[in-house]
Amino acid sequence: MTSDTLLLSVHNLACARGERTLFKAMNFSVGAGELLLVQGGNGQGKTSLLRLLTGLARPEEGEVRWRGQPIQKNREAFHAEMIYLGHANGVKDDLNPVENLRFAEGLQGRAFEEERAVAILRRLGLSRCLDLPCRVLSFGQRRRVALSALLLADAGLWILDEPLTGLDVHAVALMEGLIRDHLAAGGLCVATTHQALNLEGVKVQRLLVGNVAIPELV
Amino acid sequence: MEWASWSDFWSMGGYGLYVWGSYGVTALCILIEILLLRRSAGDTRRRLKRMQQWEEQ
Amino acid sequence: MNLYTFASPVTFYHLAGKLIPWFTWSAILLTVVGLYLSFFVAPTDFQQSEAYRIIFIHVPAAWMSMFIYLVMAFWGAIGLAFNTRLSFMMARALAPTGAIFTFIALWTGAWWGKPMWGAWWVWDARLTSELILLFLYVGIIALWAAIDDIKRGDRAGALLTLIGAINIPIIYFSVKWWNTLHQGASISLTKAPSMAKIMLIGMLVMAIAAWFYTIAVALVRVRGIILERERQSEWVKEILERET
């Protein structure tokens, strides 16, 4: 395994919450252009798995590797290429969408390109909210701001926890398009979702976490 | 031997209150800790046993 | 690895079970010897009369309060560095006993101070540091109580213990410095002029007794914690079958 192939892999991963083991001996790998859809019932460990993949949580056993390197050892390089969107948006209510993106980029150590940011916000249908504080935006609009940060970051690996919650039909279609573009450009994506996704022509792997069988969504 | 009689021993040269106050409270603290520990040890085992029986059902 | 077999909860549970009676009986024996030394062998102090006999518990309790804190910090550091679950359990098992010894040191300090200084409480450097140590113990125990998640609680408690351990010498030094500037009472028990050898031996015996007592109590507590945390495993189920 050469270190320049985009590859996220987990090896013998085990995760526990409290004393309860959520899963163990988990192995999979996701390559460039692939989507890993994590499925499972509530409380089965979907979010816990994603947090392990981001490096926020440490596994009970096993390890997560990025480009063949354990992420704990190579944290900075990994986080420079990864972006995570969790249940919370990470959007500050007191700032407007553009400022939100500016600070998000600054904290990731990147220079802020305002024109590009505004273009992305417009593309996500936020052109009329650009100078409003996010406090007054609706839940779905704030989610769109968070998705804009995702696009702006231009990271190779997306880790998305329920990216579709609170989005309307148009936004879901838009999101599907974004994921497809990202994968077509050679990116990787790991996502959990309860909603059906239309992802024609995308290489999808499914991973069932826990023991509750879920009817196929795609 | 320092003490002529038991009452001499208990009075501690006039400082009986302080000496026995200190020793008494120390003994009490240790006693309380041991009692609490015994009770919680028993409680833990009983609770785990009960949880185990629920799981078996 | 050899170290890790002892660090495994199953082995340690059984090992602790075998050790507890030994430590308990040694503690009882040493306490009896210590009490005999402190009341029947140690002579009357010509300055402080019989009141000084309080030091046979005050000084060992004060030693233990600081020593237990350091041991907790040690286990916390080991746990953070090597991710050994057992060391966190040891730290948790020690804390209540440490707090109790701190309280005893404060209490006996006050009951010794009243006849000697005429006041229940003086802002003496040692007593003040001991009071702050009690605050630290209470803080750590409160933090554990507030965190439901075991893993987070273990690590957060260890980090707090560590920063406290770095701070304790500074606190002690600053309080001492403050105390000398304000000309407070700076009579020290251990520096009493007539510190006879027999008193030192008495205090040492009592301190060792307290140490054995602490080990015994902590082992009982750690066994409870192990059972609780390993309750899903087969060996705990077997033990519960047998013991209840």
Add this chain to the structure above:
Amino acid sequence: MHRFILAVLRRDLTLAARRRGDWLIAQFFFVMVASLFPLGVGPEPEMLARIGPGVLWVAATLASLLSLSRLFADDHHDGSLEHMVLSPEPTVLLVLGKSLAHWLIYCIPLLIIAPVLGIQFNLPWDAILVLEISLLLGTPILSLLGGVGAALTLGLRGGGVLLTLLILPLYVPALIFGAGAVDGVMAGTGAQAHLSLLGAFMVLSLMIAPWIAAAALRVSLE
């Protein structure tokens, strides 16, 4: 490295500027706590000058604690803390930046208010000067050690009260050296020794506290 700290700093300062209400409350708290003491102990000028340094230091400590519980809590609540921890930069720098921002936002104003309160407490001018220097050296300790407490109690029930319980004992040396410096100058024994010790404690906190706070933050987010 310094660019990241600057980014954190600029962000927190902007956010604080958008929420001036919270900021004002902390400053008024300082004034109110200090003003309650003369009402409690009586208005004799000698007595007030005697207790003034200690009272002002305790009040500053409490005022900084009041705002510390929200050092990470707001960002944790809306999810931006996770994003910041997941940035390629080390978490230590994040903690350092946030502590620095807290110091600039909440402690610098205390330095500006303190002389006014010092006059109320009948402190002589040279004592007020030393009070300022001691606060300048000592308040970073409050922000740095407080960061550890804020990280440890992140997201807990009653986190604010718990934070106070955990962190106040650790503040003792800062309080002693800080108030002692002002006492020293009023008693004529000089303040240098106290101030050097306070400075040493500040440097030590600067070297150790961010690492422990960063570790605590990672533990709390797990």
